[in-house]
Amino acid sequence: MNGVKFWKKLKKPVHYKTKEFLQNREEYCVSAISRFNSGTIDNAWAAFSEGALFCKKRISGLLFYGKGLLFPVFHFSPGQTKKIFAEGLPLPFLFSLILKNDPLHAAQGLADDMEMLETVLQKEKGFYPASTYDYELRSLSYSASSPAKDFSSSAAELVIRKAEASDTGALFPLQAGYEKEEVLPEGAEFNPVSCLKILQSLIAEKTILAAELKDKLVGKININAQSYNRFQIGGVYVLPEYRSLGIARAMTAALIREFAPQKDRFTLFVKKNNIPARRVYDSLGFKKIADYRISYFS
Numbered sequence: 001m002n003g004v005k006f007w008k009k010l011k012k013p014v015h016y017k018t019k020e021f022l023q024n025r026e027e028y029c030v031s032a033i034s035r036f037n038s039g040t041i042d043n044a045w046a047a048f049s050e051g052a053l054f055c056k057k058r059i060s061g062l063l064f065y066g067k068g069l070l071f072p073v074f075h076f077s078p079g080q081t082k083k084i085f086a087e088g089l090p091l092p093f094l095f096s097l098i099l100k101n102d103p104l105h106a107a108q109g110l111a112d113d114m115e116m117l118e119t120v121l122q123k124e125k126g127f128y129p130a131s132t133y134d135y136e137l138r139s140l141s142y143s144a145s146s147p148a149k150d151f152s153s154s155a156a157e158l159v160i161r162k163a164e165a166s167d168t169g170a171l172f173p174l175q176a177g178y179e180k181e182e183v184l185p186e187g188a189e190f191n192p193v194s195c196l197k198i199l200q201s202l203i204a205e206k207t208i209l210a211a212e213l214k215d216k217l218v219g220k221i222n223i224n225a226q227s228y229n230r231f232q233i234g235g236v237y238v239l240p241e242y243r244s245l246g247i248a249r250a251m252t253a254a255l256i257r258e259f260a261p262q263k264d265r266f267t268l269f270v271k272k273n274n275i276p277a278r279r280v281y282d283s284l285g286f287k288k289i290a291d292y293r294i295s296y297f298s
Contacts, residue, residue: 071109130185233252233266
């Protein structure tokens with residue numbers, strides 16, 4: 001395949017080839033698809049080789065941008081990204097003007113795709129990540145015989161249930177703890193207003209479960225993105241004094257059972273240095289499918 005020579009800005013309604021491209025890579029880019037389909041992506045570009053006609057040639061890559069978040073979707077197979085973009089990846093036309101009105105905050109995607117993207121951002125714009133976090137991207141296909149069906153916690157009185165609006169006050173410290181430990185980059189300031197808004201949205205959408213022990217909420221977990229055939233699990237948090245009781249594992253299993261009737265494939269990413277969490281997902285049958293990276297820009 002020839003190297004990429006130009007980008008074409010996508011207009012709505014989106015060309016069917018865009019969906020086809022994403023469906024072929026769905027397990028690798030649930031976050032990007034979720035935001036694209038929900039309308040929170042303000043700008044999208046498709047990459048083509050020199051002389052390609054938009055309606056007759058296959059897409060070679062996609063870039064999504066909106067609300068300060070940048071998503072590269074280039075993946076073909078391991079090691080192929082650099083071959084396809086052999087001459088480097090020029091940024092789309094007028095991208096600089098877009099960044100003036102909507103400054104770049106973060107970028108995320110497969111590690112190979114992010115490496116290519118960061119290289120061109122440094123070369124063309126002088127943008128260097130202020131902090132970078134590396135993850136394992138994991139996948140699970142659920143069935144009635146899946147190990148996720150019967151895992152419970154060593155805390156015998158644990159109850160895992162759908163969170164309700166009346167739980168907002170009790171859940172807020174858990175959501176705040178999750179954001180501080182797992183989401184916010186080093187040096188970033190916690191925003192309680194934004195945190196509460198996210199929590200209220202999850203409760204309203206009925207995509208969050210709460211773990212209750214002796215009338216106290218001690219853990220939470222939620223669906224944080226969904227694509228055509230997949231849910232992405234996130235927001236997993238247990239109060240420090242209640243860890244090592246199997247609560248995170250029980251919550252993850254409960255979430256899978258709850259949502260499997262809608263979509264029976266699940267994705268998540270876990271920090272490479274988070275050994276306890278990796279063990280939880282190993283026990284549930286999640287398999288690593290790729291390396292994933294999130295980079296933050298000051």
